Amino acid sequence: MKARRVLIPAAGGIALGALLLPGTALADTTVSPSTTPVGGTVVLTATGCNPKSGDAIFRVTGPDRDQNVRSTTAAAGGGLSAELFTAGFTLGTYTVSATCGDGTADGSATFTVTPIGGAEAGGRDDDGAGTLATGATLLATALGGAVILARRRRHAVTAATH
Template identity: 70%
Template sequence: MKAQRSFGSAAVGVGLGALLLPAAALADTTVSPATTPVGGTVVLTTTECNPANGDALFHVTGPDRDENIRSTTAAAGGGLSAELFTAGFTLGTYSVNTTCGDGSNGGSATFTVTPIGATPVGGAPAGGGGKDGDTGVLVTGGVLAAAAVAGGTYVLVRRRRRGATTTAA
């Protein structure tokens, strides 16, 4: 009975890990929220940069901007972050490219500045970051998640059948 419990716990752990893997693999530079009205504040965060190597530099470009914002704090989940106040920004989409303190690429993201009082259609997801080639990571994560669900289902069905057989005998 203990072996079955251990196997079930392991299956649950693998399943949760498979579900969390794609999110961890895609996290590099994010902008939250991804859509903000003029005068709103967005938080730029990179998890690619190590704070021990110095500040990250967020390069923001768009309809009326071409500026660098230096990271101001260590992000809660690791990495670095900075706040950006969008007062005076022109409406449109802005790109954020991050360079780490050691000169390495910290990822990229986009955000959109909308008119005050505008409601985003479809509710844009927070972040919007990602590097080229993330599609493969996402597909791999999906396959791992599906395998974890299938394995968990197999374990549960197998345990029920054994329980039914044991009580009938």
């Protein structure tokens, strides 16, 4: 019983401390969408940063990149955000770490830059239909010629017998 009396205030103190320390319990960074074709735009958001403390800095690291992006707007749901245009990015997964204006870290998130669209994985160059059509045309021409020839011959024979 005595132990419980000690533990409850201690737990409450820890929870209160976490609430009072911005960038720890509330720290969170998001990237939306988490997957984008190369050239697409992702929105980086540091939800735990207070806009009054100044701009947040997003550090973007990945396959061949290490760049900082400064927040440009206050996020609708709270915090600060920036847009990142991925043109020229190497394909792969990138990590975004945010630091608030007051210097506190605001967690990290990842996003993936992918190829554009589907795969062109069909390789046939002639489906035979063209060859088939040409052959059918030649056959039809031959048939037409044969019919005309037969008619002419019949006329010639008829004329000769009369």
